[in-house]
Amino acid sequence: MLADRVILACIVVLAAVYFYATAQIPTLEIGDPLGPKAFPRLLGVGLLITAVILFFEIRRAPKSPRAKRSRASAAEHRHLWVIAGVSGWTALYYAAFDPLGYVFSTALYLIGLTSYFHRGKPVANGLTSVLFALVSYVLFVKVFGVALAAGMPPFSRLADGIDVCVRLVVTFVHGVLS
Amino acid sequence: MDTLQHILHGFSVALTWTNIGYTFIGVLMGTVIGVLPGIGPAAGIGLLIPITYGMDPTSALIMMAGIYYGAMYGGSTTSILINTPGEAASVMTAIDGHQMARKGRAGAALAVSAIGSFIAGTTGVVALTLLSLPLAAFALKFGPAEYFCLMVFAMAAVSSLTGKSIAKGVLSTLLGLMISTIGIDLQSGQPRYTLGVPELQDGVGFIVAVVGLFAIGEVFSSIEEYLKGKIEFVRIKGRLWLTREEWRRSVMPIVRGSIIGFVKGVLPGAGATISTIMSYTIEKRISRHPHEFGKGAIEGVAGPEAANNAATCGAMVPLLTLGVPGSGATAVLMGAFIMYGIQPGPLLFEKRPDLVWGLIDSMYLGNVMLLILNLPLIGIFVRILYIPTGVLLSLILAVCAIGVYSLNGNTLELYMALGFGVMGYVFRKVDIPLAPLVLSLVLGGIMEQSFRQAMTISGGNPVVFVQSGICIVLLAAAVLLLLAPVFFAKMGELKAAPEDVDS
Numbered sequence: 014m015l016a017d018r019v020i021l022a023c024i025v026v027l028a029a030v031y032f033y034a035t036a037q038i039p040t041l042e043i044g045d046p047l048g049p050k051a052f053p054r055l056l057g058v059g060l061l062i063t064a065v066i067l068f069f070e071i072r073r074a075p076k077s078p079r080a081k082r083s084r085a086s087a088a089e090h091r092h093l094w095v096i097a098g099v100s101g102w103t104a105l106y107y108a109a110f111d112p113l114g115y116v117f118s119t120a121l122y123l124i125g126l127t128s129y130f131h132r133g134k135p136v137a138n139g140l141t142s143v144l145f146a147l148v149s150y151v152l153f154v155k156v157f158g159v160a161l162a163a164g165m166p167p168f169s170r171l172a173d174g175i176d177v178c179v180r181l182v183v184t185f186v187h188g189v190l191s
Numbered sequence: 192m193d194t195l196q197h198i199l200h201g202f203s204v205a206l207t208w209t210n211i212g213y214t215f216i217g218v219l220m221g222t223v224i225g226v227l228p229g230i231g232p233a234a235g236i237g238l239l240i241p242i243t244y245g246m247d248p249t250s251a252l253i254m255m256a257g258i259y260y261g262a263m264y265g266g267s268t269t270s271i272l273i274n275t276p277g278e279a280a281s282v283m284t285a286i287d288g289h290q291m292a293r294k295g296r297a298g299a300a301l302a303v304s305a306i307g308s309f310i311a312g313t314t315g316v317v318a319l320t321l322l323s324l325p326l327a328a329f330a331l332k333f334g335p336a337e338y339f340c341l342m343v344f345a346m347a348a349v350s351s352l353t354g355k356s357i358a359k360g361v362l363s364t365l366l367g368l369m370i371s372t373i374g375i376d377l378q379s380g381q382p383r384y385t386l387g388v389p390e391l392q393d394g395v396g397f398i399v400a401v402v403g404l405f406a407i408g409e410v411f412s413s414i415e416e417y418l419k420g421k422i423e424f425v426r427i428k429g430r431l432w433l434t435r436e437e438w439r440r441s442v443m444p445i446v447r448g449s450i451i452g453f454v455k456g457v458l459p460g461a462g463a464t465i466s467t468i469m470s471y472t473i474e475k476r477i478s479r480h481p482h483e484f485g486k487g488a489i490e491g492v493a494g495p496e497a498a499n500n501a502a503t504c505g506a507m508v509p510l511l512t513l514g515v516p517g518s519g520a521t522a523v524l525m526g527a528f529i530m531y532g533i534q535p536g537p538l539l540f541e542k543r544p545d546l547v548w549g550l551i552d553s554m555y556l557g558n559v560m561l562l563i564l565n566l567p568l569i570g571i572f573v574r575i576l577y578i579p580t581g582v583l584l585s586l587i588l589a590v591c592a593i594g595v596y597s598l599n600g601n602t603l604e605l606y607m608a609l610g611f612g613v614m615g616y617v618f619r620k621v622d623i624p625l626a627p628l629v630l631s632l633v634l635g636g637i638m639e640q641s642f643r644q645a646m647t648i649s650g651g652n653p654v655v656f657v658q659s660g661i662c663i664v665l666l667a668a669a670v671l672l673l674l675a676p677v678f679f680a681k682m683g684e685l686k687a688a689p690e691d692v693d694s
Contacts, residue, residue, distance in 0.1 A: 016621045024362060031369065038376075038383050047646050049376035049383055052639040056372070059365050067358035073680070092415040099414060100613060103407075103588060107605040110596065119589050126588070130417075130581025138582070145586055149593060157242045159597040 017071050021064055028060040095129075102126065114164020116171050119146040147175065155179050194324055201548025205556055210253055214553045217254035218560045221261015226269055226575050228413050230587055231279070232262035233520040233629065234406035237398045238594035240527050248531040249546045253553040255527050259520050260312060260503040260554065263463065264561045267304040267496055268572060271297060275416075280463035280499035283471040287484060287491030294487050298431040303441050303489055304496040305565040306433075311449040311497035312558040315504025318453050319511075320551055323540065326512040330537035333513075335644035336655045340665040342638045345459040345515045346631055347669035352465060354624035357676055363618070367628040370395050371635020378643060390603045397526045397632050399595055403608040404625050405519065406591045408615020410584050417580050431566055433489075441493035444474050448497030455498070456505020459517030463502035467495035504554065510535055511547055515634070519626035522633040529633075 035053040106122040113121075123142035131138055150172075153159040163172035204210060224235035236255045243251035266281035271288035284304065291300040333341065350360030373384045374394030385391040433441065448470040455466035474494040475484045484491050506521045514536030516522040528535045533543065540547055564572070575583075595608045615625055631638075649655035656662055 034384055039381055047643050049379045049381045053372050056365055056368050063358050063361045070356055070358050092418045096411050103609055107602055110602055123585050126585035127582050131579050160600050
């Protein structure tokens with residue numbers, strides 16, 4: 014119920030911001046008679062109508078008993094802290110993506126996550142993380158031709174090393190087959 | 192005769208070694224994605240799109256469609272064995288499927304699920320084959336105004352049917368449309384809502400949104416479930432086949448599930464999940480032993496599993512013939528079409544019959560492959576469930592980063608995907624459905640274009656949207672869809688009121 018009220022407030026604020034931002038769009042007098050503002054304005058009106066519908070939905074909904082705050086509920090919310098932590102760690106991973114390169118940043122990221130979610134198995138976690146980072150890099154970059162960050166020096170040397178290894182393996186396999 | 196020729200031509204495309212290979216990869220990945228918690232067909236297809244750049248569009252779309260219907264097969268495995276649906280359409284399967292597994296009939300539950308899925312999937316493809324041409328011919332009558340009304344109808348249907356609250360469904364749709372307006376306006380060349388960020392001039396990529404909402408958001412939800420609950424894994428016991436009695440009890444639920452699933456799949460918004468709920472409810476209502484439902488009734492697995500597979504074929508009908516997807520996953524498929532420069536719709540049947548019929552016919556083959564993968568080879572896929580959940584979820588997050596970064600090599604998109612992930616998680620918590628957002632994000636550009644074209648043709652007169660019979664019917668249906676839940680809720684209140692007085 015509280016959540017619905019917060020959503021209602023957010024819709025109204027969003028509609029106001031959207032109308033303001035729409036008004037800032039520059040328009041040309043020639044060409045398209047409607048201009049780039051018409052459709053967004055329609056959406057803004059739609060948002061306001063949605064707010065009205067939600068208001069009536071909230072009024073019509075049966076009132077739920079007030080939830081009791083207890084120590085247990087604080088423990089129940091532990092997952093929110095964990096999810097916030099995972100989000101923060103993921104944001105750091107993304108920040109490290111370009112400078113450290115895919116392989117190094119991914120291995121570090123996975124070691125961090127698996128150390129929390131799969132505790133007490135440091136060797137397995139470390140091996141899984143490093144192997145996943147290496148194998149996925151080779152698979153996506155070398156097999157599928159997808160561009161992934163190589164990283165800045167000295168981390169880019171890791172990508173160069175992988176390149177050399179892949180070439181050696183390919184040459185070896187080619188030699189054996191021929 | 193024309194249809195037969197097209198079908199035969201489609202088989203000549205689908206049965207090339209390359210396309211057989213891509214069909215296999217698609218259904219294999221679909222099964223794996225269905226089994227994996229924290230990732231569904233929409234995110235799976237979205238993550239795969241960057242890898243398919245440069246591929247032949249027919250092969251790429253055959254593979255992506257394989258993921259879509261393959262995920263329906265795989266989703267039942269987790270429902271039955273760990274009581275955790277791999278994707279939303281397998282929720283109903285978990286009720287009786289897991290109970291069957293606990294009673295030592297996991298083999299039978301998996302078998303009926305695979306067989307039901309195969310029969311329904313194949314029936315659905317036959318119906319898709321027969322319906323496509325007439326519907327595409329009808330859709331040729333559509334102009335910009337009719338297309339705009341059709342999209343309004345599709346969005347109204349998805350908004351009203353996918354969530355508990357109409358306001359929240361409509362909000363989700365509007366948010367998707369608003370996000371679709373970000374970037375350079377193609378008609379006037381003016382930047383809109385870009386905040387001066389050059390990367391936003393091309394708009395917000397739908398893959399970024401899909402990966403964020405459906406993969407990262409789902410991983411966050413799975414983390415919550417993982418931290419809160421205990422997952423009970425039931426190992427497969429018994430033969431992977433049905434007894435004569437189980438088979439007898441399953442036949443009619445499969446037939447009914449196939450019909451319900453296909454019809455519901457064709458309608459925008461209703462989709463696979465609602466068809467499974469409907470199938471389960473009907474089976475329980477007409478069953479001679481309704482008390483067994485919830486305790487391991489095989490009909491409760493056969494019906495919904497048939498329904499969700501038939502629904503995937505049904506959902507391909509509006510996507511291919513009208514160019515209007517009716518669900519999150521088909522919206523992502525439509526996005527894939529657009530990324531290849533192909534506009535799904537009636538003209539596609541004239542311009543690219545090889546692609547359309549090759550895709551449809553590959554689904555016959557894909558269903559046969561899925562039957563083989565999901566019966567004798569199910570043990571291999573079950574092994575995925577042995578991977579510790581915490582490790583699995585971490586790896587999925589890393590795969591999401593690969594999928595998003597490989598689009599444009601842009602870290603801003605990674606942050607945007609993370610933002611969408613948090614948004615997806617919060618939306619799930621507050622019951623705002625995600626499918627309308629993705630649908631409107633994909634359709635937003637085309638919808639605005641149709642709106643402006645129609646208005647330009649009419650000289651700025653909005654009466655153009657009620658001038659043709661098709662427009663009136665579509666708009667009336669959209670209004671009805673939005674008002675129907677309010678009406679039924681009011682009726683419910685009125686019915687309940689005398690009872691309250693009595694008590």
